[in-house]
Amino acid sequence: xxxxxxxxxxxxxxxxxxxxxxxxxxxxxxxxxxxxxxxxxxxxxxxxxxxxxxxxxxxxxxxxxxxxxxxxxxxxxxxxxxxxxxxxxxxxxxxxxxxxxxxxxxxxx
Amino acid sequence: xxxxxxxxxxxxxxxxxxxxxxxxxxxxxxxxxxxxxxxxxxxxxxxxxxxxxxxxxxxxxxxxxxxxxxxxxxxxxxxxxxxxxxxxxxxxxxxxxxxxxxxxxxxxxxxxxxxxxxxxxxxxxxxxxxxxxxxxxxxxxxxxxxxxxxxxxxxxxxxxxxxxxxxxxxxxxxxxxxxxxxxxxxxxxxxxxxxxxxxxxxxxxxxxxxxxxxxxxxxxxxxxxxxxxxxxxxxxxxxxxxxxxxxxxxxxxxxxxxxxxxxxxxxxxxxxxxxxxxxxxxxxxxxxxxxxxxxxxxxxxxxxxxxxxxxxxxxxxxxxxxxxxxxxxxxxxxxxxxxxxxxxxxxxxxxxxxxxxxxxxxxxxxxxxxxxxxxxxxxxxxxxxxxxxxxxxxxxxxxxxxxxxxxxxxxxxxxxxxxxxxxxxxxxxxxxxxxxxxxxxxxxxxxxxxxxxxxxxxxxxxxxxxxxxxxxxxxxxxxxxxxxxxxxxxxxxxxxxxxxxxxxxxxxxxxxxxxxxxxxxxxxxxxxxxxxxxxxxxxxxxxxxxxxxxxxxxxx
Numbered sequence: 001x002x003x004x005x006x007x008x009x010x011x012x013x014x015x016x017x018x019x020x021x022x023x024x025x026x027x028x029x030x031x032x033x034x035x036x037x038x039x040x041x042x043x044x045x046x047x048x049x050x051x052x053x054x055x056x057x058x059x060x061x062x063x064x065x066x067x068x069x070x071x072x073x074x075x076x077x078x079x080x081x082x083x084x085x086x087x088x089x090x091x092x093x094x095x096x097x098x099x100x101x102x103x104x105x106x107x108x109x
Numbered sequence: 110x111x112x113x114x115x116x117x118x119x120x121x122x123x124x125x126x127x128x129x130x131x132x133x134x135x136x137x138x139x140x141x142x143x144x145x146x147x148x149x150x151x152x153x154x155x156x157x158x159x160x161x162x163x164x165x166x167x168x169x170x171x172x173x174x175x176x177x178x179x180x181x182x183x184x185x186x187x188x189x190x191x192x193x194x195x196x197x198x199x200x201x202x203x204x205x206x207x208x209x210x211x212x213x214x215x216x217x218x219x220x221x222x223x224x225x226x227x228x229x230x231x232x233x234x235x236x237x238x239x240x241x242x243x244x245x246x247x248x249x250x251x252x253x254x255x256x257x258x259x260x261x262x263x264x265x266x267x268x269x270x271x272x273x274x275x276x277x278x279x280x281x282x283x284x285x286x287x288x289x290x291x292x293x294x295x296x297x298x299x300x301x302x303x304x305x306x307x308x309x310x311x312x313x314x315x316x317x318x319x320x321x322x323x324x325x326x327x328x329x330x331x332x333x334x335x336x337x338x339x340x341x342x343x344x345x346x347x348x349x350x351x352x353x354x355x356x357x358x359x360x361x362x363x364x365x366x367x368x369x370x371x372x373x374x375x376x377x378x379x380x381x382x383x384x385x386x387x388x389x390x391x392x393x394x395x396x397x398x399x400x401x402x403x404x405x406x407x408x409x410x411x412x413x414x415x416x417x418x419x420x421x422x423x424x425x426x427x428x429x430x431x432x433x434x435x436x437x438x439x440x441x442x443x444x445x446x447x448x449x450x451x452x453x454x455x456x457x458x459x460x461x462x463x464x465x466x467x468x469x470x471x472x473x474x475x476x477x478x479x480x481x482x483x484x485x486x487x488x489x490x491x492x493x494x495x496x497x498x499x500x501x502x503x504x505x506x507x508x509x510x511x512x513x514x515x516x517x518x519x520x521x522x523x524x525x526x527x528x529x530x531x532x533x534x535x536x537x538x539x540x541x542x543x544x545x546x547x548x549x550x551x552x553x554x555x556x557x558x559x560x561x562x563x564x565x566x567x568x569x570x571x572x573x574x575x576x577x578x579x580x581x582x583x584x585x586x587x588x589x590x591x592x593x594x595x596x597x598x599x600x601x602x603x604x605x606x607x608x609x610x611x612x613x614x615x616x617x618x619x620x621x622x623x624x625x626x627x628x629x630x631x632x633x634x635x636x637x638x639x640x641x642x643x644x645x646x647x648x649x650x651x652x653x654x655x656x657x658x659x660x661x662x663x664x665x
Contacts, residue, residue, distance in 0.1 A: 031615070034495055064615045066654075067493035071539045074585050078534045091618040098619060099541060099560035100579030 010064070012036035014043065019056055027058040032069035041072055048079055055080045060087035070099060077104050084108060145427060149420030157413035164405025172398035175390070176366075182389035183338075183368045190335050191370035191381050194342065198374055201236050202282040204229045205301035205315045208240065212253075212313035213303050217244050219254035226315075230257035237317040238296060243273055245312040253313070260318055261288040262298055273314045275376070276300040282375030286344060287354070288318060295321045297344070297354060299375065327355045337387055339363055343380040346371065354379070437470040438463060444504045445657075449477045452485050452661075454549045456637045459659035462645055464610065471655030472499030472540070473608045474507050478514045483550050486514050489561070489606035489659055490542040492531075493582075502538050505530050506583065510542070520544035520557035521591045524580065527559070531584035539584035543606050545575075547661055554604055555595040559583050562609055562623070565630060568602040572631035574623065575604075603637060603662040605630065610656035611648055622648075637662040 012030040019025050024047050032040065048055065055076060059065075069092075077083040084106045088096070096105055208226050215221045219242065226240045239257035243250050250273045252260075262269055265288040276283040285298030302314035341348065341356035341363060348369070350361060363384035370381045388395040441461065449457050459475040472492025480486055488510055492499045506527055513523035524542065533539040543561035545554050556564060556575045560582030563574040577594035598604070605626075612622025629647050630640065637660055649656060 066613070067491065067539075067541075067609065070582075071493045071533055071537065074539060074582075075533050075537065078586070091616075094619050098562060098579060100558070100581050101560065101585070104581065104585065 010035050012040060014040060016047070019054075021054075023052055023054040023056060025056040025058055027061070029061040031064040032062055032072070033064060033066045034068040037068040037072045041075070044076075048076055052080060054082045054084060056084045056086060058086045059089065059092060062089055062092060065089075065092045065095065070095060070101065073105055074101060082106060145424055149417050149424055152420050153413045153417035156416045157409055160409025160412050161406065164402060164409055167405060168398045168402045171401050175394045175398060178394060179385065179389055180366060180368075183366060183383060183385055186335065186338055186389065187368035187370045187381065187383040190338065190340065190383060191372045193335075194379055194381060195372045195374075198282065201299055201317070201319065202301065202375065204236065205240075205282060205299060205317055206303065208242065208315040209301045209303040209313055212242050212244075212315065217242065217253050217313050222254050223256050226256050229317075233320070236319055238320045240315060240317040243314045243316055245273065245277070245314075250314070258318070260298070260316060261290045261294070261296060262316060262318075264288070264290055265298075272300055273302060273312075273316075276314050277302040277312055279376050284344065284375050284377045285316070287321070287352075293323065295325065297321055322355055325353050325355050326359070327357055337385065337389055339384045339386050341382045343382070344374075345377055346380060348380050348382050352380075434463075440500060441470050444500060444507070445474060446476055450479045450485075452477075452479065452549065454664055455485065455547070456662040456664055457485075457487075457660070458637045458641050459657070460641050460645060462610075462649060462656045464654045464656075469495040470497065470500040471495055472503040472538075473610065473655045473657035474503050475606070475657045475659035476507055476510065477659065477661075478511055480514060480546065481517070483548065485547045485549065485661065486510075486520075487545040487547060487564075487604065487606055487659060487661055488542065489564075489608060489657055490540055491561070491608040491657070492538055492540040494538055498536065498538060502531055502536065502540065506540055506542065510544075519593075520546065520555075521593055524557060524559050524583070524591045525588045527583045528581075528585070528587055528589060533582075533584045536584070539582045541582045545604060545606060547604065549663070552598045552600070552602070552663065553595055554598055555593050557591050557593045559589075559591065560585075562607065562612070562619070564604055564606040565627060566596065566598060566602060566604055567630045568599040569632065569634070570599055572627045574627070598663065600665060601663055603630075603640065603660055605640075605644070605658065605660040607658040608654075608656055610654035611644070611658055613654060 010031040010033050012028065012032055014029070015027040017025045017027065026044060030036070057073065073083060073085065086108050088107060093107055093109065096102055096107060204226065208222060211225055212222055222242045229235055230237045230240055237257060239255065239260055241255040241260050242253045244253045250270050262285060266272060266285065272283065272285050280303065283300045285300055287295055288298045289295045296318040298316065298318050300314050300316045302312060339357050341358065341361055342354045343349065343352040344354055345352050348362065353361065363382050365384055367382055367384040370383070372379045372381060441463070445461055446459070449459060457477055459477065461473065461475070463471065472494055474490050476488040478486040478488070490503070490506060492502045492506070509527060509530055510523060513526065524544065527542070531538055531540060541561035542559040543564060544557045545564055547554050554566065554575065556577045558577050558579040560579050563576050566573055566575050575594060575596055578592055580591035581589040609619065612626050613619055614622060626644065626648060629644055635643065641658055641660060645656070645658065
């Protein structure tokens with residue numbers, strides 16, 4: 001487990017794993033905002049640039065996500081064929097819908 | 110810490126509000142800073158003064174402790190020296206008493222007297238330079254025998270008899286005082302008599318003279334006990350020069366701290382005055398106050414300098430922070446419309462508020478563009494992110510929309526084109542944009558959203574969000590497609606478009622924030638400017654993100 005952006009106030013930890021079919025799973029815990037999103041992106045760059053077919057973002061323990069988080073998810077969605085967001089908190093899911101991104105990001109409640 | 114930019118409203122306030130707001134924080138900051146600029150010096154000076162005061166107090170206390178310690182030691186040493194002096198009495202009195210007793214017992218036999226006393230007479234360290242035996246016969250005292258130097262008694266004392274009479278009645282060592290011969294020979298005379306005045310076999314008295322050093326000075330050797338003291342020994346109670354027996358000093362009286370001890374000596378007393386030749390407790394306690402003073406001054410200066418540096422750093426940080434804010438705000442406001450166009454039949458207004466403690470420029474904006482055919486385009490947008498990249502993207506989008514709109518493009522036409530200016534993959538930026546085309550006379554609003562929050566339509570009949578299917582935010586993909594929704598507005602309706610900073614809170618669904626806004630606005634009978642002010646005031650409490658809000662209100 002790695003910690004990101006603890007000093008900046010917002011705190012985000014992530015865990016990397018693999019799904020049963022071998023696709024990468026990143027599990028987020030804490031707050032994904034403009035201070036932590038760039039760090040998470042840098043941390044996951046090696047995985048995203050190998051262009052896996054599918055990337056699973058487990059957002060079940062994400063407490064907060066702002067527009068930077070959305071931008072990051074969209075960017076991943078543009079680079080990876082399929083980005084699946086598992087169990088996002090209600091507030092994140094609503095923002096995704098509000099931003100018209102429901103079709104771009106495969107949200108699995 | 111929220112500075113507000115009140116966009117120039119088209120209501121009857123003709124005052125160019127933008128300018129006033131821009132200058133207010135700056136003048137506040139400048140007067141506040143010049144006041145603060147003097148603070149580091151004041152704080153450092155306070156530290157210095159406190160440090161010096163503590164140093165002075167410690168110096169005084171340590172000096173006082175040292176002085177009282179020296180005084181105590183001096184008194185102690187004086188007493189010790191007095192005890193030593195008191196021990197000298199028996200060494201003089203015993204031979205004298207023995208000689209007098211021997212004379213009584215032998216009826217004044219001169220030979221026996223001489224034999225007995227000879228061992229006490231001579232140069233130092235013997236007690237006497239000369240001793241004589243005197244007899245009272247027929248009311249007169251006359252010498253019977255002499256050993257050593259002849260007595261100087263008669264040359265000094267006119268009434269020799271009085272001395273021996275006193276000795277005969279005293280039965281203890283009786284001091285004749287200082288006896289002299291010429292200016293240089295000075296001695297101390299003692300008499301002792303054991304007989305009674307009424308004795309049948311005659312009365313005898315022994316009389317001895319002890320040497321006094323030349324000039325009554327005695328040199329102290331450094332290895333001697335009490336070598337750290339200066340002393341003067343006087344005969345009698347008064348420390349007067351004529352009574353001086355011996356001293357270690359060239360000049361008297363002893364100056365500075367001194368201690369006086371009186372020691373019984375025969376029928377009189379010796380007065381001993383002592384003063385320190387050097388610090389009695391050693392040199393360190395004496396130097397300690399000066400060491401404390403020196404070190405204290407150095408530490409105080411060091412602390413003051415350190416404080417000055419730290420305070421200056423704090424001040425400099427504050428100044429830079431204030432400057433940064435000012436720069437960010439100035440730039441932000443420069444990128445926002447300086448004036449909104451005046452539209453007949455409408456009141457229009459827009460405001461921008463920076464988030465609390467926000468240093469960086471944000472990417473929120475609003476705009477109002479006059480179109481052909483009595484229509485107006487209200488735009489509110491938000492570039493995700495902060496800093497110059499967000500601000501420049503915002504400026505590019507704002508001016509592009511302006512150009513496309515003036516050229517005649519509708520939002521569904523120009524919004525897809527905007528994604529050519531911005532790419533989330535390449536620029537790491539995306540933007541949400543809300544466009545509302547307002548047909549003033551037809552009371553119609555056509556809303557198109559690129560992933561933006563819906564605008565709020567408010568009238569006396571209530572408030573509702575104009576929900577339109579949101580298209581993709583700008584920058585997600587090339588040439589996305591957008592759909593519009595047209596609604597008819599009641600008379601006097603108000604349309605508010607805003608960015609998420611107004612409604613978004615950590616740990617709270619955006620729907621809650623939207624509902625809070627709706628509740629705040631309805632029922633709405635307020636002029637647009639007042640409404641914007643109230644909404645910002647009520648909803649922005651505790652908000653950290655920047656907020657742009659713009660609205661139009663039908664005057665009829």
